[in-house]
Amino acid sequence: ETGVTQTPRHLVMGMTNKKSLKCEQHLGHNAMYWYKQSAKKPLELMFVYNFKEQTENNSVPSRFSPECPNSSHLFLHLHTLQPEDSALYLCASSPRIPGQGNTEAFFGQGTRLTVV
Amino acid sequence: AQSVTQLDSQVPVFEEAPVELRCNYSSSVSVYLFWYVQYPNQGLQLLLKYLSGSTLVKGINGFEAEFNKSQTSFHLRKPSVHISDTAEYFCALHGSSNTGKLIFGQGTTLQVKP
Numbered sequence: 001e002t003g004v005t006q007t008p009r010h011l012v013m014g015m016t017n018k019k020s021l022k023c024e025q026h027l028g029h030n031a032m033y034w035y036k037q038s039a040k041k042p043l044e045l046m047f048v049y050n051f052k053e054q055t056e057n058n059s060v061p062s063r064f065s066p067e068c069p070n071s072s073h074l075f076l077h078l079h080t081l082q083p084e085d086s087a088l089y090l091c092a093s094s095p096r097i098p099g100q101g102n103t104e105a106f107f108g109q110g111t112r113l114t115v116v
Numbered sequence: 117a118q119s120v121t122q123l124d125s126q127v128p129v130f131e132e133a134p135v136e137l138r139c140n141y142s143s144s145v146s147v148y149l150f151w152y153v154q155y156p157n158q159g160l161q162l163l164l165k166y167l168s169g170s171t172l173v174k175g176i177n178g179f180e181a182e183f184n185k186s187q188t189s190f191h192l193r194k195p196s197v198h199i200s201d202t203a204e205y206f207c208a209l210h211g212s213s214n215t216g217k218l219i220f221g222q223g224t225t226l227q228v229k230p
Contacts, residue, residue, distance in 0.1 A: 002159065033217075043206065043220040056217065090159055092218075104150065105218055107159035 003027045006091050006108035014116055015081060021111045023074040023091030030095065032074040033105065034066060037088040049074060081115045088112050118143040120207050122221035130229050131199055137192040137224045139207030147209045149190045150218070151181055154204040163205075166190065177201070202228045 048056035065077040123138040152160040164175025
């Protein structure tokens with residue numbers, strides 16, 4: 001148990017569906033991240049939020065829409081996905097101290113997404 | 117630009133044998149280095165980290181790693197592996213001047229055989 005909880009653990013959705021992934025942390029961290037992990041590929045950083053503000057969008061298609069209502073919660077809204085979007089989506093959080101390159105990221109267990 | 121290269125995609129080893137998983141990095145600024153482990157259908161768990169100080173870092177489950185600045189390496193070692201160590205291992209860094217974003221290597225699959 002890392003303190004980062006993702007729901008659901010598994011999700012199957014059609015290409016016309018709209019669904020959301022949820023991530024929650026109560027570690028007092030200020031930075032939260034979405035990563036995509038596809039088979040045979042390195043982890044891809046998708047979005048970074050720092051103090052609820054998006055600080056990085058790594059050229060992610062608009063069919064993925066993140067939302068960070070507060071420092072403890074992060075969502076990934078999905079719509080009109082493609083089969084190639086099937087992957088393990090990992091959420092992470094880390095302390096963020098300005099001026100100090102902190103440090104360790106804590107990961108959730110991921111949501112296994114299958115687009116049919 | 118910063119990057120991480122894990123030199124082996126798969127490492128097969130027999131139980132109770134020693135193992136080394138290799139990681140090299142590239143960065144123009146000072147870095148923080150990490151090794152994570154991922155068991156099947158799980159998230160990533162931190163094994164160990166190098167922030168500063170002693171270049172030999174000890175982590176959980178009997179793993180250790182050595183930071184070598186001149187060779188820009190951070191290899192992971194364990195003197196005697198168990199079947200339960202079978203997993204995917206990721207080396208990662210972030211630079212001291214960036215937002216804390218982790219940059220990952222491609223991963224190394226450790227396969228421990230009986």
